[in-house]
Amino acid sequence: MKHILLVEDDLTYSRIVKTFLEKNGFKVQTAIKVKEAQQLFTSSKFDLIIADFRLPDGTGMELLQWSKANYPQTQVILITHYSDIRIAIKAMKLGAFEYITKPINPDELLATVNESLTSRVAEESAPNTISNPAPSTNTPKSETAGSSYVIGSSPEAEKLEKHIQVVAPTDLSVLVLGETGTGKEFISRRIHDLSPRHDGPFVAIDCGALPKELAGSELFGHVKGAFTGALENKTGHFEMANGGTIFLDEIGNLSYEVQIQLLRAIQERTIRKIGGNKEIKIDVRIIAATNDNLLIQAGDGHFREDLYHRLNEFTLSAIPLRSRKDDLEDFTAQFLAESNQRLNKNVKGFTSETWEIFLGYDWPGNLRELRNIIKRAVLLTSGELVEKEALPADIYEPAHGTGSQIGTTLSSGKNDLPSPKDYKSQWIEQEKELIQKVLQDTKFNKSKTARILKIDRKTLYSKMEKYGLD
Template sequence: MSIQRILVADDEESIRWVLRKALTKQGFTVDLAADGEEAKTFFKRRQYDLAILDIKMPDLSGLELLRYFQEQRPEMLVIIITAESSMKNAVEAMKLGAYDYLTKPFDLDALEAIIVKAQKAAAAAEEVHRLKTELKEQYPLDRAIIGKSKPMQEIYKILGRVAPTDVTVLITGESGTGKELVARAIHYNSPRVGKDFLALNCAAIPSELLESELFGHEKGAFTGATERKIGKFEQASGGTLFLDEIGDMPLELQAKLLRVLQEREITRTGGSSSIPVDVRIVAATNQNLREQVAAREFREDLFYRLNVVPIAIPPLRDRRDDIPLLVEYFLDRVREDLNVGVQGCTKEAMAHLRRHDWPGNVRELENTLKRAALLSSDQLLTPNDFPGLVPEPARKETDESLEALISNKLLATFAPMDVNELNNLYQMVLHQMERPLISIILEKTRGNQVRAAEILGINRNTLRKKIQTLDIDLKEL
C-alpha cells in the first residue's frame, strides 16, 4: 500500500492551505476538513491512506477522531498535530495508535520526512499482508491435511475454531499420522501466520541439551558454552512453538516448561534476568499422557496446562476411506518432484492398499507409494508393485459342512440371549440367509434372473418378488 490520498483536518485555514500546497506538490491527492465532523464525513465517503489531524478542533477533537478511525480502519496511518507540546498529548496520541505527531509551529521538511517514513511503513505492512495471504493460500485447512472421512471432518471443525485463537493445543496420535501437519495448519491459519513456526522434537535431543535448546544459555553457563545462545522460545517470539514428543521431556524440565506457560517468561541457563516471551504452544505425543501421569512419569499440572484443546488424530486403518484421496495426492507430488510417469493405481492395487493396516500410518503410505512409483515401469501401479505389504490373511481350511457352519454361527449368535426375548426367529433367520444367497447367484449369473431362478429352483416371478422384498440392488452386483 503506497500513500496516495491524504485527509487533512485542522480548524485553521492557513494550516490547511499550507499543507494542501506542500502535499499536492509531492504528488498526493489531498482533501481538507475544517473540523472533526467534516473529516468524519469525508472518511465515510472515501478511502484514505493517511490522515493528518489537529488535536483541538470544534465538535470532535483529533484524538476522538483518531479513536474512531482506528476502530473503522486500523491500517490507515494517522499523524497528529498539536499546538501543545505536552507529554500527555504525545503519549495519548501514540497509545491510541497514531503513527507520529508534530507540534505547531512545524517545519514542512519535518512533515515530509515523517511522510517518507510512513510510506516505507505502509509498504512493509503491505508486504506482511501479502505474505500472510500467500501462506494462508498455501496452507488452508482443507489442503494441508488430506481426508474427507468423518473423523477428519471433526478435526477440521476443531481446527477452524482453535486456529484463530491463542489457546494451547495438545495433538495425540500414532507415529506417522501427521501431527506436525496439524500443528502447521493451526499456525498458518492463525493471526501469527507472519511469524515463525518452530518445531522441536523432545525425544531427539539429549536431556542435558534440551533445556539449552528451549531456553537458551549465557556465555560460560557450562563447559562448552563459549557464547550466548538464543533458545527456541525467543526465536519463536510472536509465532508458534511446536513441541513434538512432549511425553519424552524429562520431569525436571517439565517443571520449567510449566513455569513458562504460567508466567510467559523464560530465564536462559546461566542467566539471572527474566525475558518475556510471546509464543503459542502446540504440543504433540504418541504416548498416553494420562497413563504417564498415573505412573508419575509426567506432571499432572503440566498435562492440564497443555491439554486445553485436545486433538486426537485417528490412525490410517480407522479412516480407510481417505486412502484413495491420499494415494492421489502423494502420486501427484511424486510426479512433480521425481518426474515419473505413474498416473494412478489399478482397482486391484487400490483394494490391496485399503486392506493393509498401515502401522506406520500416512508416512508409511507416502513412502510406499514413492518407492513403487520409482521402481514401476507402468503408468498404473498393480498389487505386484507393493510386495512389502502384508497380504490378506488366508482363510483357514475347514472340513465342516455348510450345515455345521450355519449351526455353529446360530449357536454363537443366539446362545447368550434369553429364549423369552426371541420372537419371529424363523423368518428373521431365513431373511438373513436368503439375501446373501440370492445376491451371490445373481452376481454369478451377471443379473440374469431367468438363469438365477433355475439355479435356485424357484419361479422367476418369485425371484423378482424376493429381490424387491429383500431390497437387493441389482446395480451393485
Template sequence: MKKILVVDNQISNCELLKKLLSRNNYEVETISQGNLALNIIDKGKFDIIISEYRLPDLAGAVFFEKVLKSHPAISMIFMSRDFNLKNVVDLIKRGAFNYLSKPLNPDELLEAVRDCSKPHDSQVQKISASEKQAKLPENGTCNEFGFVVGKSKEALEMISQIKRVGTTNFTVIIEGETGTGKEAVARHIHKISNRSDKPFVAVDCGSLSKEIAGSELFGHEKGAFTGAISKKTGLFELANGGTIFLDEIANLSLETQMALLRALQEKVIRKIGGVNEVPIDVRVIAATNEDLIVKSGAICFREDLFFRLSEFILKVPTLKERISDLPLFIDYFLKQTSEELGIEKPQLSEEVKDIFYNYEWPGNIRELKNIIRRSCLFIEKDNFIYKDALPHGLLATAVTRKLNGKSEIKTESQSVNRESVDPDLKSAARRAELTRIMEVLQKVNFNKTKAAEILNIHRKTLYSKLKVLR
C-alpha cells in the same frame, strides 16, 4: 524451465547437485567461488541460487547481501555442514528462502527447490483470521501446504476442531498415533491464527536428551557449562510472537517439564547460566502418541503441566479409522511423487488397491506415503503399480485379499515362493531382522524410541535400518 546456479567450492558436490537437479528438469550451472558467481548472475538470468554458506573468498552473509541488492527476485537456498541457528534465523529474516544442513538429503533439497516456485510470504497480502479460515481446503482437496482434507466423518470433525481452536491463543495437545500427521495439523492451527506471519518452530522432543533439552529450548549464556563457548538463543526465543510445536512431548525429562511449566505460567524464560528473565509471547502446541494422563499418574509426566497444556485437546484419527479417505491420500502422494520424479502419474492395480484397503496401516499416513514413493520406482511399462512393487515389510506383515466378502490375512510365505525371496543366508537374515523390527514397532504403537530400547539399539540405528530394509 527454472534456471539454478549452484555455488560450492567442492567441485564434487557441484557435480552431484547438477546431476540431481538436471534429472528433475532444472537447468543448472555451477561455480566454485562467490565473486565469480556474482559476475555470472549479472550476465545470466537465474531463478534460484543454491550456495554454500562458508565460501572461501566471500562470506555467505556478504554474498547474500550483494545478490539481494542487485537481483531481489532470485530465491536463495544456503547449505552448510556447520549448522548455526543464529545464522539461519538472520538469513531467513533478511529474505533467504531456506537453509539446509550437509550432507544434503535429496528429497529435502528438491522440496526446497519446488517451494521456491510458490509465492513468498512477503508477496502474499495479509488476511484476517476469518479469511484464513475460509482458505482451509474444501473436503477432499489439498491446499498449498500439502494438507489433504478428507471426506470421512472423522476428517470433517478434525477440521471443525482446527477451525474452532485456530483463531484462539489456547494451548493445544494433539493426540494421535505415529504417522497420522500431527505436525501438519499443528501447522494449520498456526496458519489460521493471528500469529501466522510469525515463526512456527517445530521441536522433536524425542531427540532432546536431558542434558541438552534446556539449552535447546531456552538457550544458554557463554560459559554456562563445558563447551558453551558462546551465547545461545533458544527455540522459545526464536518462536517469539509465533507458535512452538513440541512433538513427542512425553519424552521430556521432569526437570525440563518444570522449566516448561514456568515458561507457560509466567511467560518468561531464563537461559541456562543466566540471571535475567526474558519475556516471551509464544503459543504452545504439543503432540503425543501416548496417554499423558496415565503417564502423569506414573510420575513420568507432570499433572500440572498436563492441565496447563490441555486447554484444548484435539484427536487425530488413524488412517484405518478414516479408510474412506484412502483414495485421496493415494492420489495426492502419487501426484507428488510423479512430479518429483518427472514421470506420468501412475495407477494402482486392482490387486494393490485390495491390499491397501485391507491392510491395517500401523504407520498410518506416513507409512502410506513411504510405500507410494518406493513403489513409484517399480512402475511397469503400462504405467501401473503391481503387487511386486510393494515393500517386503508390508507383505510380511499382512498381505490381504477379500474372499467371500471377508478379509483373509496371508503371510508372504504363503503367497510368495520362499526360494525366490531368500536365495541366500544374507537375505534370510535381513528378512528375519525386518520381521522382528516390525513386530516390536507394532507392540509399541510405532513409537520408535520405545522400539529402539526394546531392540537394544540406538534410535538413529533403528531409523537407518528402516530406510535400508524398506
C-alpha cells in the same frame, strides 16, 4: 568422493551392497557391530551411515542416536525387515533420513543414497545466522514443509477439521493425541496457518530426539560459559518462535527438570537462558503432541499433572489411517504428486489390484508408511500405473504381513494355517502373558520389568494399560 559406512553383520549381504555402491562411485567402509562403527569415526569422516537394525551388540537405532549426538551432519539410512516397520518409523522421528526394507532393491537404494547426500549438501550450504556451538540433533524443521494439508472427506476427517477451525483463531494451548505417523505435525501446522499468528514462525521440535543434557539449552538457550562447550550465547527454540507457534512433539519425553522450566514459561510468559539471570518475554502459542498416556505418566510421577492441564486446554485426536479408509484416495493422490515431483516421474495412478491391496491393508505405520510405500512404488514404476509388483510383498502376502490382508480366505480344516486375525490374537495373548509373568517375578518393579523385557518404561505403561495389568 562421498564416504559411506555400511554396518551389516551378514557378510555376504554386506559384500554385495558394498560392491554395488563402489561401482556407483562411492567409497565404502564396512563394520559388523555398533562399537566397531563408532570406533571407525575416530579415524575417518563419513557422509552417510547405512545400518542394519539388528546387529550383534545392539541396534541401528542406538547407532543412529549416537551419531546424531556426536556427528549430526552425517546422514543415516536404516535397513529393516518389514516386521520392524514401527521401529523404522520411530527411527525417522529420531533423525534417520530414510529406511529401506529387505530385500533391498538396488534402484531404491541408489536413489535413497543420492537423495540423502544431496539433502546433506543443501543443509550445509544453507545460511545460518544463529550461533550454535553445542551439538544439536534437532534443528527445527517440518515434515509438512512444501506439502499441502489434506483434509479428507470421511466423517471423522470432517469432524477433526471442524475442531481445528474452532480452536485455530484462539490462543489456547492444544494437545494433539494419536499414534505414530498419523500426521500430528500436519494438524499442528494447520492450526498455525489458520491462526492470527500465521505470519509468524512455526518451530517444530521432536522432544524425543533432544539429548537430555542439552534439552534445556535447545528449548530456552544458554549464555556463554554456562557449561562446558558453551562458547557463545545461544538462542533457544522458544525465542525463535516468538510471535508464532512452537510445536513440541513427543512431549512426554522431556525430563522432569525441563518440565518445570516449561511450566514456568507457560505461566509467566518469560524464559531464562541456561546460566543467565535475565528474564526474556515471549509471545508463543504452544501445541504439544504425544502418543503416550500423560495421565498415567503423571500418576507415576514421570509427568507433572499441572503441566498436563496447562498444555491440555483443548484436545484433538489424530485419526489412524485404518479408521479413515474413505480418505485413502485423497492421501494417495497427494503423496503420488509429491513423489512424482521429488523423483522427476510422471506416474498417473494405481491399478485396480494395487488399490484393492491398499484398501485391505491396516497401515500400522499410518500416513508416514503410506507416503513411503508410494514413494518407493513410484521409483520402481516405469509405466503410467503402479502395479502390485512395485509394492513391498509384506503388505499383501498373509504369511509375512502385519495387518489385514488381501487374498484367498483360509479354511478352517485341521491342517490349515491360522488366519491373520488368529495370528494377531495369539501374539497379543503371548505378549500379555509374558509381561504379566515378568511383573510377578519382579514384584511389579516396573523399572526392572522394562529392563528385562528390553523396552522403555513408557512402552511398558502403555502395554499394561492396554492389557489391564496396572
